[in-house]
Amino acid sequence: MNGRKSIAYGLVLVAAAALLQGCGSGAGINELDARMTEIKARPRGRIEPPPEFKPIATYTYAAHKLRAPFSRPVDEKLLEVPEGRPVEPDLSRPKQYLEGFSLDALAMVGTITKPSNPLEALIEDPTGSVTRVRVGSYMGRNFGRVVEVSSDQIALVEIVPDGQDGWVERSRNISLAE
Numbered sequence: 001m002n003g004r005k006s007i008a009y010g011l012v013l014v015a016a017a018a019l020l021q022g023c024g025s026g027a028g029i030n031e032l033d034a035r036m037t038e039i040k041a042r043p044r045g046r047i048e049p050p051p052e053f054k055p056i057a058t059y060t061y062a063a064h065k066l067r068a069p070f071s072r073p074v075d076e077k078l079l080e081v082p083e084g085r086p087v088e089p090d091l092s093r094p095k096q097y098l099e100g101f102s103l104d105a106l107a108m109v110g111t112i113t114k115p116s117n118p119l120e121a122l123i124e125d126p127t128g129s130v131t132r133v134r135v136g137s138y139m140g141r142n143f144g145r146v147v148e149v150s151s152d153q154i155a156l157v158e159i160v161p162d163g164q165d166g167w168v169e170r171s172r173n174i175s176l177a178e
Contacts, residue, residue, distance in 0.1 A: 098139035
């Protein structure tokens with residue numbers, strides 16, 4: 001067994017010596033030195049400066065107060081606002097989950113009721129989640145407050161910009177999806 005180990009050890013030493021011999025030949029190093037000297041002797045290049053960009057005129061986007069161009073037109077029946085009561089959304093109120101979606105993306109899929117509780121509607125959002133809403137809940141991106149829940153539809157009042165730096169209330173309905 002000892003003889004085999006010594007033979008294997010000898011073969012490893014011979015292989016290592018052969019590998020090291022290949023690294024020590026000077027012919028490749030002389031060619032490399034000549035190539036490096038040639039590259040260093042070349043004239044240095046000049047890097048062009050980046051082009052000078054002209055500033056682009058800014059544009060103030062003011063269409064955020066208008067209806068989205070790809071949403072369906074809605075009944076523009078505006079609610080009467082009593083004198084002395086300004087209409088404006090409560091921006092300090094925490095947003096509810098369904099206020100992250102437009103009303104066009106929400107669908108009423110049913111209702112649910114419990115004894116001694118008011119009727120609640122089931123609303124499906126684009127992610128497929130179903131959420132309960134009742135009178136006083138908020139939904140839609142225009143501060144829509146639920147004012148009535150019936151077995152076949154939900155009545156909402158939205159607060160939308162009037163186009164003159166003010167706000168108006170608009171009624172909307174979401175009907176039960178078939």
